[in-house]
Each structure stands twice: as structure tokens, then as C-alpha cells.
Amino acid sequence: MSRRRHSDDSDAGQPHKRRRTSEPSELEERLESLICRVGEKSNSSLESNLEGLAGVLEADLPNYKSKILRILCTVARLLPEKLTVYTTLVGLLNARNYNFGGEFVEAMIRQLKECLKVNMYNEAVHLVRFLSDLVNCHVIAAPSMVAMFENFVSVTQEEDVPQVRCDWYMFAFLSSLPWVGKELYEKKDAEMDRLLSQAESYLKRRQKIHVPMLQVWTADKPHPQEEYLDCLWSQIQKLKKDRWQERHILRPYLAFDSVLCEALQHNLPPFTPPPHTEDSVYPMPRVIFRMFDYTDDPEGPVMPGSHSVERFVIEENLHCIIKSHWKERKTCAAQLLSYPGNNKIPLNYHIVEVIFAELFQLPSPPHIEVMYTTLLIELCKLQPGSLPQVLAQATEMLYMRLDTMNTTCVDRFINWFSHHLSNFQFRWSWEDWSDCLTQDLEKPKPKFVREVLEKCMRLSYHQRIIDIVPASFSVLSPANPVCIYKYGDESNRSLPGYTVALCLTIAIKNKASNDEIFSILKDVPNPNQDDDDGEGFTFNPLKIEVFVQTLLHLAAKSFSHSFSALAKFHEVFKTLAESDEGKLHVLRVVYEVWKNHPQMIAVLVDKMIRTQIVDCAAVANWIFSSELAHDFTRFYIWEILHSTIRKMNKHVLKIHKELEETKARLARQHKR
Amino acid sequence: RSDSYAELSQYRDQHFRGTRYDQERLLRKSCTLYVGNLSFYTTEEQIHELFGKSGDIKKVIMGLDKVKKTACGFCFVEYYARGDAENAMRYINGTRLDDRIIRTDWDAGFKEGRQYGRGRSGGQVRDEYRQDYDAGRGGYGKTVQ
Numbered sequence: 030m031s032r033r034r035h036s037d038d039s040d041a042g043q044p045h046k047r048r049r050t051s052e053p054s055e056l057e058e059r060l061e062s063l064i065c066r067v068g069e070k071s072n073s074s075l076e077s078n079l080e081g082l083a084g085v086l087e088a089d090l091p092n093y094k095s096k097i098l099r100i101l102c103t104v105a106r107l108l109p110e111k112l113t114v115y116t117t118l119v120g121l122l123n124a125r126n127y128n129f130g131g132e133f134v135e136a137m138i139r140q141l142k143e144c145l146k147v148n149m150y151n152e153a154v155h156l157v158r159f160l161s162d163l164v165n166c167h168v169i170a171a172p173s174m175v176a177m178f179e180n181f182v183s184v185t186q187e188e189d190v191p192q193v194r195c196d197w198y199m200f201a202f203l204s205s206l207p208w209v210g211k212e213l214y215e216k217k218d219a220e221m222d223r224l225l226s227q228a229e230s231y232l233k234r235r236q237k238i239h240v241p242m243l244q245v246w247t248a249d250k251p252h253p254q255e256e257y258l259d260c261l262w263s264q265i266q267k268l269k270k271d272r273w274q275e276r277h278i279l280r281p282y283l284a285f286d287s288v289l290c291e292a293l294q295h296n297l298p299p300f301t302p303p304p305h306t307e308d309s310v311y312p313m314p315r316v317i318f319r320m321f322d323y324t325d326d327p328e329g330p331v332m333p334g335s336h337s338v339e340r341f342v343i344e345e346n347l348h349c350i351i352k353s354h355w356k357e358r359k360t361c362a363a364q365l366l367s368y369p370g371n372n373k374i375p376l377n378y379h380i381v382e383v384i385f386a387e388l389f390q391l392p393s394p395p396h397i398e399v400m401y402t403t404l405l406i407e408l409c410k411l412q413p414g415s416l417p418q419v420l421a422q423a424t425e426m427l428y429m430r431l432d433t434m435n436t437t438c439v440d441r442f443i444n445w446f447s448h449h450l451s452n453f454q455f456r457w458s459w460e461d462w463s464d465c466l467t468q469d470l471e472k473p474k475p476k477f478v479r480e481v482l483e484k485c486m487r488l489s490y491h492q493r494i495i496d497i498v499p500a501s502f503s504v505l506s507p508a509n510p511v512c513i514y515k516y517g518d519e520s521n522r523s524l525p526g527y528t529v530a531l532c533l534t535i536a537i538k539n540k541a542s543n544d545e546i547f548s549i550l551k552d553v554p555n556p557n558q559d560d561d562d563g564e565g566f567t568f569n570p571l572k573i574e575v576f577v578q579t580l581l582h583l584a585a586k587s588f589s590h591s592f593s594a595l596a597k598f599h600e601v602f603k604t605l606a607e608s609d610e611g612k613l614h615v616l617r618v619v620y621e622v623w624k625n626h627p628q629m630i631a632v633l634v635d636k637m638i639r640t641q642i643v644d645c646a647a648v649a650n651w652i653f654s655s656e657l658a659h660d661f662t663r664f665y666i667w668e669i670l671h672s673t674i675r676k677m678n679k680h681v682l683k684i685h686k687e688l689e690e691t692k693a694r695l696a697r698q699h700k701r
Numbered sequence: 702r703s704d705s706y707a708e709l710s711q712y713r714d715q716h717f718r719g720t721r722y723d724q725e726r727l728l729r730k731s732c733t734l735y736v737g738n739l740s741f742y743t744t745e746e747q748i749h750e751l752f753g754k755s756g757d758i759k760k761v762i763m764g765l766d767k768v769k770k771t772a773c774g775f776c777f778v779e780y781y782a783r784g785d786a787e788n789a790m791r792y793i794n795g796t797r798l799d800d801r802i803i804r805t806d807w808d809a810g811f812k813e814g815r816q817y818g819r820g821r822s823g824g825q826v827r828d829e830y831r832q833d834y835d836a837g838r839g840g841y842g843k844t845v846q
Contacts, residue, residue, distance in 0.1 A: 356704045356791055399754040403792040448754065452797045487750040489799065587745050588761065628746060635757075672757075 057096050060089065064100050068114060075114065076284045083121035090122075090129055098136050105137065106144070109155040110349040110364075112162055112208070117281040120166025124292035130168050131295050134160075138298060145303050148310045154201050155349075160297070161205035164212050166282045167289045171216035173297040174209065175224075178202045182224050184302050185231040192235055193311035196258060198302060199231060203261050204345070207338045210265070211273035225269070232262050243316040245389045248433040252319040252335065260317045263336040277339040279369050318386035320426060326375040326419075333374065343374060347383040351404075355396050362407035377412065377419045381405075385423065388445060389438040398441060402448045420449075428462060431473040439477060440664060447484035455485055455497045466501055471662065475505060480664045483507040487628050510626035514582040516575070526575040529553050533579045543600045550576060550601075568610045576605060577618040581633075588632055595636055602642045612647035617656060627665035634669055638676055645677045706791040710806050716819070717809060727809040732759070732786050733779040735808040737825075739764075740799045740837030741772050751798050752778045756785020762816050768823030774838050775818075775825060777811050801837060 067082050068075040086097055104115050123130025137160060144153040160177075163169040184190075184198040202224070206213075214221050237256050241247070244254040255263075268275060282289060323332045333339035347365060354361035365380050387394050388401045409417050427434070427442055434442070450457060465474035486494045486507045494506060515521065516530035532549050541549075555569040576598075584594035595602065606612045616634070623629045637643045651657065652670050660666055709728050717724045736748065745761050752758055757780065764775035780786045786807075794805040820829040822843040831842035840846070 353702075356702070357706065358791065360703070397755065397788055397792070399788065399792045402754075403796060406796065444754075448751075454800055484750075488747055490744070490747075588749060589745055589763070628750065632749065675757075 056089075057093065060086070060093060060097060061100050064097075064104060064115075064118075065108070067118070075281055079114070079117055079121060079281060080285075083118060083125065086118075086122060087125045090126060094129065094132070098133060101133060102136050102140050105159040106140065106152045106155055108353065109158065110346045110353065112155070112159055113278060113280050113282065116159060116162040116166050116168075117285065119163060120168050120282050120289050120292070121285060123166070123168045123295075124288050127293050130292070134163070134169060134295050134297065138300065141300075142303065148308075150197055150312045154197075154204060157201045158205045158208060161209040161213075164209050165280065167292045167294055170294040170296050171213055173295075175213055175217045175220050177297050177300045178205075178213075178224060179220065180300055180302060182227050182231075185227065187305070190305045191309075191311060193314065194305055194309065195231065196235070196314060197311050199228060200258060200261070203228060203258070203265050204341075206265050206273075207268065207275050207342050208278060210268060211275065214269075214273055225265075228262065232258055239314050240316060243314070243391045245316070245318055245391070245435055245438050246430055246433045247435075248430070252322065254316045254318065255335075257315040257317050260335070261341060264338045264341045267336050268338040275338055275342075277333070277342050277370060277374075315390075318389060319382065320385060320423065321375075321378045321382050325422065326378055329375045329378075330373050331375075332378060339374075343368075343370075343379050344383055344386075347379060348387070351383070351387065352395070355400055358400070358403050358407045361404055362411055366408065366411055377416050380408065381416075381419050381423050385427075388441055389435075391435065391437065394441075398444060399448070402445055405449065406452055425461070428474065428477070431477050434473070439473065440667070443477060443480045443484060443664060447481050447488065450481075450485060451488040455489070455493070457497075459498050459502055463499070463501060466504065470504070476662070478502070479505045479507070483627070483664070486510070508625040510629070512582055512585040512622055513625065514585075514622065515578050517582065525556070526553055526571050530575050530579045533575065534583065537580065537583055543598060546576070546598065546601050547604075568608045568614075569605075570610075570614045573605050573611060573614045574618050576601060577615055578622055581619065581622045588629070591629070591633060592636055595633070595640060595642070599640060599642070602637075606642055609647065609650075612643040613651055613654070615643060616647060616651040617654075620651075620657070627663070631665060631669050631672070635672060635676075638673065645673050648673045704787075704791075706794065707787040712806055714809065716815075724809055728807045730783065731807050731810060732781065732783045733777055733808040733810050734786055734789055734805045735775065736778055737775045737804045737806070738801055739772070739774045739776060739803060740801055741774055741839060742837065743772070743774075743799045745776075747798060748776055748778065752789055752793060755788035755793060756780050756782060760811075762811055764818060764825070765816055766823040767817040767819075773818045773824040774828070777808055777816070778805075779811065799837065 063082055063085065068078045071078050073081075089097065101115065101119060104111070108115070119130070119133055123133070137156060141153055141156045141160075144150070144156060160169060161174055164171050164174050181198040181202045185195040187195065210221075235258075237259075240254075240256050246254060317335075319335055321332060322335065326332060333343065346368065350364045350368070351361060354364055366376070368376060368380075370376075384401055384405060387396065388398065394401070405420060409420065424446060431439060459478075462474070462478060465472075465478055468475050470476065470479070482494055482498065482502075482505060485497075491507070491509050495503070498506060516524065516527050521527060529549060529552055532552075533546070536545055536549055550572050553569065553572045553575055556571050557568065580594050580598060581591065584590040602615070606615045615637070619630060619633050619637075623633070634643070634648055638645060638648065648669065652666055657666065709725065713721065713724055734752075736752075739748075745763055748761050748763075749758060752761075758778060759781050760777075760779045762777040762779075763772050764777075765771060766773040778786075778789070780789070790805055790807070793803075795802060797803070818824040818826070818828075820826045820843065822829060824839070824843070828838055829843045832845060834841050
């Protein structure tokens with residue numbers, strides 16, 4: 030939450046003397062803290078905490094109304110997992126001070142419009158849900174909420190707008206119904222039926238070509254990967270069939286029913302959805318990730334079914350907790366584990382499922398991948414007796430279903446699992462996976478194990494990996510990452526370039542300069558029989574081979590040694606790799622020397638791009654060349670390719686920004 | 702919104718040349734992390750693999766025993782972007798490398814000479830005085846030996 034106290038945004042419009050003593054800001058901080066932490070770490074019940082806080086705030090309203098309004102609007106937007114706590118609070122305040130309730134509703138509508146204008150659609154959903162729960166707290170009159178939803182649903186009738194726009198308004202409507210469906214249906218059943226039938230027809234006619242792209246598995250068994258609106262629709266239909274009985278959401282306002290039903294309600298002002306503009310960017314559609322059902326934890330509480338509204342609410346809230354606390358892993362883990370209702374639902378299973386849902390989300394996870402690894406480790410620390418077992422079960426299930434898993438997701442699974450193991454001494458029951466040993470090594474399961482072992486090796490060392498797997502797994506073990514020096518053996522002395530390589534080795538060890546290197550290399554014949562321009566600087570693959578092999582071999586000790594070598598002999602590299610063929614050949618030789626050590630290849634390629642020895646195009650050509658075809662499905666190839674594309678993107682963005690800045694400077698100069 | 706993992710710690714390098722204010726200014730915009738509690742056997746490659754998970758690494762500088770010029774259990778990791786260093790502070794600090802819980806902290810920036818341990822025997826100060834036996838850090842502390 031913002032702690033800025035700029036004088037222009039606090040009491041705007043209020044006939045209120047601005048005090049500059051320290052006292053008010055201390056009080057404001059206390060108010061913020063009281064509101065944000067209501068119910069936490071208290072011996073009394075949530076209800077009595079809310080009652081107490083409502084009293085305090087009511088007393089402070091004369092002096093701090095706009096501040097309180099702002100804080101409450103912010104928690105509505107940023108703490109959706111505590112939605113019903115704050116709607117109850119607002120309900121209590123409205124019962125004591127009708128005007129305040131009205132001002133709060135107005136402020137929320139303003140905030141909603143603002144969010145929609147600046148494409149903050151995820152936060153806007155929270156605001157809509159908050160408003161709809163205010164109906165349950167007798168702050169907002171049900172008919173006016175229905176009217177707002179009517180305006181939302183009518184967006185689906187707009188022409189020439191992106192489908193994702195209509196999707197959002199439909200989602201905002203449907204996803205509020207777990208909270209307020211019952212109340213709205215009781216008051217306005219005919220209107221609600223009409224809205225639901227409009228929803229049904231929209232959902233039937235909308236396009237879903239994005240679904241195969243976003244599914245983590247191509248198979249429908251054991252759990253279909255449903256489109257998110259389809260899943261939500263099934264959940265709402267079931268909720269309606271159950272006569273809108275929803276038992277999972279914590280509703281503190283129920284305890285205050287006698288107080289709240291005395292309160293006067295406000296009508297929402299008519300809300301026109303802001304029109305679609307060129308700058309509007311709506312949330313992308315999603316596919317619902319499911320990996321568990323009630324059969325997976327036979328001894329514990331029953332997991333709500335995939336089409337139950339409870340499942341929706343739990344998943345929403347857990348995702349919200351992660352979104353609120355992703356920067357603070359211990360807090361995030363603690364908040365996830367203290368999610369209310371954890372003896373009625375198999376909370377550990379929900380948490381693991383939600384985390385993997387984010388990790389495997391396509392195209393990208395909401396947060397950096399390594400966050401999920403560390404979060405799972407924190408969760409294991411907090412629940413050492415139960416969570417590791419759920420995680421092991423999840424890993425086993427993911428392994429079983431590798432055959433139909435999206436390749437990008439498999440890569441993320443490999444990264445996660447190897448990093449996770451490295452925090453637990455690589456302990457795993459590898460024998461359980463010996464079924465993969467009888468398969469073709471290119472099949473997903475053995476390939477997965479190979480890549481995992483390779484990644485584990487990168488985080489430790491070769492012998493460690495040999496030691497942790499059963500002997501039968503040696504066929505899947507990574508190669509010892511040693512350098513292959515073509516000219517190293519006396520038996521190779523008949524190779525062309527052998528003597529020059531020897532010469533070069535001695536020269537480099539004696540700290541020869543670039544010029545001396547060039548003159549040694551002059552003696553290398555050119556197998557291409559091209560016209561030599563006298564300087565010997567046309568593409569000469571043998572020259573490249575001798576130089577690069579020798580240098581990399583001498584610098585093989587560590588990454589730093591190799592980077593120093595690249596830096597010291599940069600000039601030689603640039604000259605030898607001047608042409609496109611030269612660049613390609615440098616990459617080929619790097620591969621020949623280091624094919625046992627893909628990590629080294631990756632860091633060398635990265636360095637060579639950054640120092641402009643090779644360019645991105647050369648790397649792409651090399652990766653897609655026939656010589657590398659046999660490694661095409663190995664993970665390291667795609668790591669290099671993705672890394673190269675990322676560098677290219679960053680570079681393009683950077684010079685684009687510089688161009689815009691220069692244009693702006695020029696425009697300013699012309700104005701003078 | 703709290704972000705305590707990415708904040709400055711209480712530690713300030715006593716050998717820093719400049720004012721406390723200068724040091725903190727540099728720490729707040731630094732892309733370099735100090736990494737401690739490494740095993741003497743942990744390699745640059747392992748460090749690169751682990752810390753590469755929070756972003757592209759510009760440079761790893763291994764900490765060396767001043768006398769022996771061998772690894773003495775710490776290093777510096779420099780990123781191209783501060784945001785990547787922040788993520789390392791959030792998600793790699795306090796996790797394991799070579800089975801040891803490693804610790805990361807903001808560093809004001811590498812300067813020649815800072816790659817050496819400052820203990821009397823050549824390694825890190827903490828290895829001079831510690832009483833416990835640590836197989837990954839040369840056994841007993843130097844004063845015990």
C-alpha cells in the first residue's frame with residue numbers, strides 16, 4: 030500500500046485545514062495498520078475485532094474521512110482474499126453513518142472506472158466482487174447491482190470489439206455470483222434468469238481456438254483442461270441447481286445481520302462500461318489447470334469437485350494470496366497455510382495445485398519461475414509432516430503424464446524438479462521410474478530423466494550424479510563435462526594444423542600479443558582454395574579451428590578463464606569471424622570442443638554475442654543447422670535459442686527507446 | 702507493499718572507501734551481490750547455474766584465499782539488471798548450494814583486491830575464529846588448528 034503523503038492527494042476537495050505536525054500522520058499510519066491487519070494475531074474473534082474497528086473508525090470519520098475512504102478503497106482493490114472482512118466493515122460503518130456508506134460507494138465506482146481506463150482489469154474484478162458483496166452487507170440495493178450486471182452482460186452484444194473485452198465483462202459478472210448469487214436471485218429472479226440465459230448463449234457462440242495453445246496436457250484424462258469461462262459457467266450452473274447455497278466463503282456479516290438489516294441501502298449509480306479504445310488491453314483467456322481430485326487424498330477431507338463453486342473460490346483466493354505476497358516468501362507460505370477452512374478442505378493439495386497452475390501457465394507464469402521453487406521449499410519447512418508427501422505425489426503424477434505434456438511445461442518441470450532436489454540432497458526414489466529405462470531414449474519419460482540429471486549435475490558435479498542414481502540409470506546419466514581438444518593427442522599429429530596448434534599453445538602460454546597470434550596463424554593453409562587476399566583474412570575454416578580449439582582448451586579451467594581468453598583475443602576472433610561463414614564456423618568449433626559441457630557452450634555463446642564476435646543470426650543458423658539436428662530436442666539448445674532471442678529483444682527495445690528519446694529531444698529543439 | 706528480502710542489511714563493509722552515505726547510495730542501486738557460506742569446493746559453474754535462475758549474469762568473481770589463491774568460500778555475482786539481483790535476494794538467498802544454506806547481501810561493487818579474504822591466515826575472517834568443524838571450509842577454524 031502506498032505510504033506516500035503528498036499534500037495534493039490526501040484531502041482534496043475537503044474543507045479541511047492541512048495540519049503539518051507529525052501527529053496526524055502517525056494517526057493515519059495507525060489507521061492504515063488497524064484496517065490492514067484487522068483480525069490478525071488477535072485473541073478475540075474476528076467479529077469482535079470488526080466491531081471494535083468500526084467503532085474506532087466511526088469516531089475518526091469527522092477528521093479522517095477521506096483517508097479512511099482511500100484506505101478502504103485500496104484494500105478492496107489489493108486484498109481480495111479478505112474481501113468479506115472488509116465488506117462487513119463497510120457494512121457496519123454504513124449502518125452507523127449512512128452518508129459515509131454513500132461516499133464509499135461513489136469512491137468505489139470512481140476507482141472502478143479509473144481501473145478500467147488504465148487496463149487494470151484484474152483489480153477491477155476485485156472491485157466488482159467487493160461491490161456485489163456489499164449487497165450482502167445491506168450497503169447496496171440488490172436491484173441496482175443487477176442493473177449494473179445487465180450493463181456488463183450487454184457488452185457481449187457490442188459489435189467489432191475484441192472477444193476478450195466481452196469475456197472480461199462476462200467474467201466479472203459470473204465470478205461475483207458465488208458471493209452474491211443467492212441474494213440477487215432472491216430479489217430479482219426473472220432478471221437474473223434472463224442474464225444467465227444471455228450468458229449461456231454468449232458462451233456458446235464465442236471462439237475458443239486459443240484453448241489447445243494454453244493447455245498444459247493434450248489429453249483429457251484424468252482431468253480435462255477446461256477453458257476458464259466454460260469451467261466457471263459449469264460451476265455457476267451447479268450453484269444455481271444447488272439453489273445458490275454456497276458454504277465455503279467466510280461471511281462475517283452474517284453475525285451482524287440484526288444490525289445490518291436495519292441499515293439503509295444505497296443504489297449504485299447507472300454504470301456504463303467505458304467504450305473500447307485502441308489502447309484497451311484486456312486480460313488474456315486462460316485454461317484451468319487441474320491435477321488433483323477427491324481420489325488423491327482418500328484419508329483427508331474431500332476435495333471439492335472441479336465444477337463446484339467452492340473450488341473456484343478456493344483457487345481464486347489462493348492465487349490472490351500469491352499475488353499479494355510473492356515478494357515475501359515466508360509470509361506467502363504462512364498466508365497460504367492459514368487459509369481459513371483448512372480442516373474441511375485438503376488445503377495442501379489445493380496449494381500445490383495452484384502453485385503448479387501458475388508455474389505451468391502458458392505462455393508465461395505470472396511470476397518468475399524460481400519464486401515457485403522457493404515458495405514450495407518454504408511450505409515444506411512449515412509443514413514438514415505433510416507437504417513434502419503431497420509434492421512427491423504431484424511429482425509422480427506429473428511424471429506419469431509426461432507423454433502428453435506441453436514441451437514448454439516439461440522444461441519448467443525439469444527446472445523446478447532439479448532445483449528442488451538440490452535443496453534436499455538429491456534424495457529421490459529413482460527406481461520407481463525405472464520403467465523409463467526400457468523405452469526409446471527419445472521418448473518423453475527417459476528424456477525428462479536425462480535432462481533432470483543434467484540439470485542436477487550443473488548444480489553439483491558429475492560424480493555426485495553418478496552416486497545418487499541406481500546403476501541401471503547410467504544410460505541416462507550426463508556425460509562428464511570435459512573439454513575435447515582435437516590436437517591434444519600425439520596420435521593426431523598428422524592432422525592439418527597440428528603443428529600450428531602446438532606453436533599457438535606455446536605462444537599463448539608465453540603471453541603472445543594479438544599480432545603474434547596473427548602471424549602464427551598465417552601458416553595455416555586454407556582448405557577452401559579461395560583467393561587469398563594476401564593478408565589471409567578471408568574465411569579459412571582451418572584457421573578458425575586451430576585457433577579456437579587451442580584457445581578454448583587452454584582456457585578450459587573455468588568460465589572466467591574462458592571469458593578472459595575471449596576478451597584478450599577479441600581482435601583475433603573478430604577478424605577470423607568477420608564473415609557469416611566465419612561466425613558459423615566459430616560456433617561449430619565451440620560445439621566440437623565443449624559438446625560434453627552444454628552449460629559452457631551456452632555461456633560462451635552468450636559472451637560471444639555480447640562482445641559481437643558472433644551475432645544472433647549466426648546463432649540461429651547454427652542451431653537450425655544439420656550438424657546440430659541430433660541435439661535438436663535437447664533442452665540446452667532451446668535455452669541458448671531463447672536466451673539469444675531475449676538478448677535481441679532487449680537490444681531492440683533499448684535502441685527503440687533511444688530513438689524515441691532522440692526524436693523527443695529533436696522536437697523540443699524545434700519548438701524553441 | 703513489503704519487500705523485506707530485497708532491503709539492505711545492517712552490514713556495512715568497513716573497508717569501503719567513502720562515506721556511509723556514499724556506500725548506501727551505491728548499495729541501493731547496485732547490481733552486485735556478495736554470496737557467503739559457500740563450500741571451498743563450489744565452482745563458478747554451480748554459482749552461475751543457480752544465480753542464473755533470477756536473470757542474466759554479467760560476472761561471477763570467486764573469493765580467494767589471499768595466500769593460497771584458492772577458493773575460500775565467498776564470491777560476488779554481478780547482474781546486468783538490478784531487478785534480477787533483487788530476485789536473487791528474494792529467492793536464492795537462504796536456499797542451498799552444494800547442500801549448504803548460502804547467504805546473499807548487497808555489495809557496493811567489485812574493486813580489485815576485494816576478491817581476497819581478509820582473515821589473518823588468508824581466508825575469510827569468520828574462518829579464523831570459528832570453533833566448529835566444517836568439512837566444506839577447511840575443517841576447524843584457523844585459531845583452533
